[in-house]
Amino acid sequence: MNDDLGIRGLLADYHSGARAPAAVLRAAHARAEESDQPVWITLLDWDVVAEYLARLGDPGPDRPLYGVPFAIKDNIDLAGALTTAGCPAFGYLPERSAFVVDRLIAAGAIPLGKANMDQFATGLVGTRTPYGACRSVIDGRYIAGGSSSGSAVAVAAGMVSFALGTDTAGSGRVPAAFNGIVGLKPSLGLLSTRGAVPACRTLDCVSIFTRDAADAGLVLAAAAAPDPADPYSRPARARPGRPLPLRIGIPRPGQLDFFGDAGAAGAWERARAHAEALGLRLVETDLAPYLEAARLLYHGAWVAERTAAVGEFVARHPDEVDPVVGPIIAGGARP
Secondary structure, three states: OOOOOHHHHHHHHHOOOOOHHHHHHHHHHHHHHOOOOEEEEEEEHHHHHHHHHHHOOOOOOOOOOOOOOEEEEEEOOOOEEOOOOOOOOHHEEOOOHHHHHHHHHHOEEEEHHHHHHHHOOOOOOOOOOOOOOOOOOOOOOOEEOOOHHHHHHHHOOOOOOOEEEEEOOOOOOOOHHOOOOOEOOOOOOOOOOOOOOOOOOOOOOEEEOOHHHHHHHHHHHOOOOOOOOOOOOOOOOOOOOOOOOOOOHHHHHHHOOOOOOOHHHHHHHHHHHHHHOOEEEEEEEOOOOOOHHHHHHOOOOOOOHHHHHHHHHHHOOOOOOOOHOOOOOOHOOOO
């Protein structure tokens, strides 16, 4: 059986009759059950997945993700499945799914479960979790990256076609890079964050993991819509009718720091040369303002948003919180 879960190929096989959703989902669920990685905080029972399949109906233009399996980071609600945000004591059972999850299910996508993550989406490493740390599928000696570690590995290991993560400071792109897949961070507000546990409410984004950029575009198109109940939600801007010249911003040479890692420095130079060979325009950009803004996320006033979201829980349950995550969140009380 063809185990390739790329969305476009999967939909083409469904259309031709080469594969059927039930068989694909059964095989994907079996791979998830057999994985030796701690990808899942909650893997749905097969009977629950079968109920989603039973409600799928017939394919059509209103179901552009018909029969496509996906994973959901465990700080995003799926009705009837526990949301823990990586902290068992924080867990609650939502009656409703997040806005973006509802849209994807309406588009025909089938959830397999809730994926592992850095606790309260605080960190880029994927190791700040009591459920066990995921490993990079490229080389198991290395971390998977975070905070959306389980979502990235679920896609990279072929358990699902796509996964939802969140991205406030890189959590939807770092684990994608560490696992050789695509991590799409949509523009702020393009995907509603209603039904997601906040990290930094004014900056949070729901992100998308796929095997390639074209598949990410399909998921984004199905998930994006203004949400009247989310004050940060906004409609997508109209795209220009002609392609724009592709320019890539890169740091000035004096702002590059590889911390003595010659392999990383060499990889950077090869990537730069490859981009130039493709005819892309590289524009040197002052990195200092970006670094200054990044420091605000963990060392400035924006940390107060993390405290506002889960600070009371952290104060009441200090022994249930990761020893690195707890002080970061508590630190927001100072600003």
